[in-house]
Structures are given as structure tokens and as C-alpha cells.
Amino acid sequence: MxxxxxxxxxxxxxxxxxxxxxxxxxxxxxxxxxxxxxxxxxxxxxxxxxxxxxxxxxxxxxxxxxxxxxxxxxxxxxxxxxxxGAQSEDEKREILRWILFDNHKFTSYIATYRYFRCFATPAPHPEVQKYLKGRAEAAYSIVDAHLARNEYMVGARPTIADLSLAGYAFYPAEETSIDLAAAYPNIARWAQRIADLPGWxxxxxxxxxxxxxxxxx
Ligand SMILES: N[C@@H](CCC(=O)N[C@@H](CS)C(=O)NCC(=O)O)C(=O)O
Structure with a gap:
């Protein structure tokens, strides 16, 4: 059915x-x-x-x-x-704020970098990759700093903001070339909290x- x-x-x-x-x-x-x-x-x-x-x-x-x-x-x-979902108007805006940041900076650079690194033919120019990785790392640092102070992106429980930012968190380091535990320990701990959700x-x-x-x- x-x-x-x-x-x-x-x-x-x-x-x-x-x-x-x-x-x-x-x-x-x-x-x-x-x-x-x-x-x-x-x-x-x-x-x-x-x-x-x-x-x-x-x-x-x-x-x-x-x-x-x-x-x-x-x-x-x-x-x-x-x-x-959000539990208040303020949370709704805060969730939207992080989803927009995710789409523009957090997901988009790592997704493009990983795509070129793993799947593109012909291989990308190294300078392009260097630029994309630098932009991805800048966004990762911002999220890592946020997660040093907060268990989840918005409020005290997982929301769609977390699920959005988690889009590329579980692809292997051989694809992303980012070792989360070593480089972004707060993101790594947060990713584990997401992985512990029922149904994950x-x-x-x-x-x-x-x-x-x-x-x-
Ligand atoms: N902002 C979009 C991005 C979607 C996106 O870029 N999807 C990729 C796959 S991960 C795609 O279909 N790309 C096709 C293309 O760029 O030609 C979203 O969050 O849904």
C-alpha cells in the first residue's frame, strides 16, 4: 500500500x-x-x-x-x-534564523566541497576546493561555538533547526574530510545526541x- x-x-x-x-x-x-x-x-x-x-x-x-x-x-x-517544531513565536523565528544560516553557509559550502571532492568529473581546481573548505570551516566554527553553550541549536530540545544542520553530519569523514570529534568536539557531541533520537x-x-x-x- x-x-x-x-x-x-x-x-x-x-x-x-x-x-x-x-x-x-x-x-x-x-x-x-x-x-x-x-x-x-x-x-x-x-x-x-x-x-x-x-x-x-x-x-x-x-x-x-x-x-x-x-x-x-x-x-x-x-x-x-x-x-x-517551535513552542513560541520567538522560537519560530530563531529556528528560521538557523535554517537560513544552514542553507546559506553551513550546508551549502560543505555540500559543494564534498560533491567536488567525491563525485565530480573532472576533478575540481585545488584553489576552488581550498576556498570552499575555508568557508565551510568558518561556518562549522560558528556552530561549534554555539553548541559549546547550548545542547541544541534552539531551546533545550531538538527542533527542525537541528535536523537541518545535521544534513551532512553523518556522512563519513572520507567524504567530507572533516573529523568532527577532533576539529569540532561540540558539533560531534551534538551529532551524537541527534544519533541517539529514536528512529535515527x-x-x-x-x-x-x-x-x-x-x-x-
Ligand atoms: N536549499 C535546497 C538545496 C537543495 C540541493 O541543493 N539539493 C541538491 C542535492 S543535495 C540538488 O538537488 N542539486 C541539484 C543541482 O544543484 O543541480 C534545500 O535545502 O532543499
Whole structure:
């Protein structure tokens, strides 16, 4: 029987993992729909017309709605599932603040750096990689400092802000080249708290697609 939520995704997509983690940790009735990113599916005219004009995953289908952008999906799911949401107007803004920071600085640089390092052909220019890694490290330092003072990103319990920032936290260091425990111990401890949530699974367990060994590491 068809599941209530369908998440278009693939295993290497940390942005999709944010939504998959939310669904898994909320005990939702969901299934992944494999998107063959590495063979160009998201660049296809038909896929863009039928599924997401932005050419990106994640895409969530639910009750006749099609949603894109992980932050929007997380916000929608928090409302629908009654989990990991804000408990006040102030918290709602604070969650949005961190999700925007995540999308602009925290996820975007590490995701692009990792993509070039692991999956791109031809291999990227070393100066480009150096720039992206530096930007990623700057964002990681900001989050690490925040987590030195707080157990979670907003308030005293996990919210969708944490699930958003956790998008790339569980990919192996051979892909990200970041050893969280050594370089960002507060992020590492926070990631462990997220991994301890009921229903937690890693990205390669939750989403479909073949593993690809890092190509340009
Ligand atoms: N801000 C978007 C980013 C989504 C995104 O960049 N997804 C990647 C996979 S992780 C993608 O589909 N990229 C396709 C492309 O850039 O062509 C979100 O949070 O959903």
C-alpha cells in the first residue's frame, strides 16, 4: 500500500537527509522515491516540469501537496507531525534564523566541497576546493561555538533547526574530510545526541542509491 509521505531523494543528498531524518525520527508513514541524480534526472526538462522547477531534491509529496526546499519541508512536517517544531513565536523565528544560516553557509559550502571532492568529473581546481573548505570551516566554527553553550541549536530540545544542520553530519569523514570529534568536539557531541533520537538512521540507510567511492580525494 502506498505510504502517506513520499520523499524524492538519493543517498548522497544531505539536503534530502534532513527531511528523511525528520520523517524517520517522527515515526511517519513514508517511503523514499529514488531520483537518479548521477544520471542527470534532476536536469531533465520533464522532471523539472513534473516534480521541481528548481531542479533539486528533496521533494516531498503529501496529501496532494508537492513541497521543495528542505527548510520548507521541515516546517511543513513539524506542523503536520507535531514533532520538532517551535513552542513560541520567538522560537519560530530563531529556528528560521538557523535554517537560513544552514542553507546559506553551513550546508551549502560543505555540500559543494564534498560533491567536488567525491563525485565530480573532472576533478575540481585545488584553489576552488581550498576556498570552499575555508568557508565551510568558518561556518562549522560558528556552530561549534554555539553548541559549546547550548545542547541544541534552539531551546533545550531538538527542533527542525537541528535536523537541518545535521544534513551532512553523518556522512563519513572520507567524504567530507572533516573529523568532527577532533576539529569540532561540540558539533560531534551534538551529532551524537541527534544519533541517539529514536528512529535515527544514517543517510545511506535511510535513502536509496548505490554508494560511490570518493573520486577526487
Ligand atoms: N536549499 C535546497 C538545496 C537543495 C540541493 O541543493 N539539493 C541538491 C542535492 S543535495 C540538488 O538537488 N542539486 C541539484 C543541482 O544543484 O543541480 C534545500 O535545502 O532543499
Amino acid at each position: 502506498s505510504k502517506e509521505y513520499k520523499l524524492h531523494c538519493f543517498a548522497q543528498s544531505g539536503n534530502s537527509y534532513k527531511a528523511a531524518l525528520m520523517l524517520a525520527c517522527s515515526g511517519a508513514d513514508w517511503e523514499p522515491v529514488f531520483v537518479d541524480f548521477f544520471h542527470g534526472q534532476t536536469r531533465g526538462v520533464d522532471w523539472r516540469a513534473s516534480t521541481n522547477e528548481m531542479g533539486e531534491v528533496p521533494v516531498l509529496e503529501h496529501a496532494g501537496n508537492t513541497l521543495t526546499q528542505s527548510g520548507v519541508i521541515l516546517d511543513y512536517l513539524a506542523d503536520r507531525l507535531g514533532k520538532f 538512521k544514517g543517510p545511506y540507510e535511510l535513502m536509496p542509491g548505490e554508494r560511490i567511492a570518493p573520486r577526487n580525494a
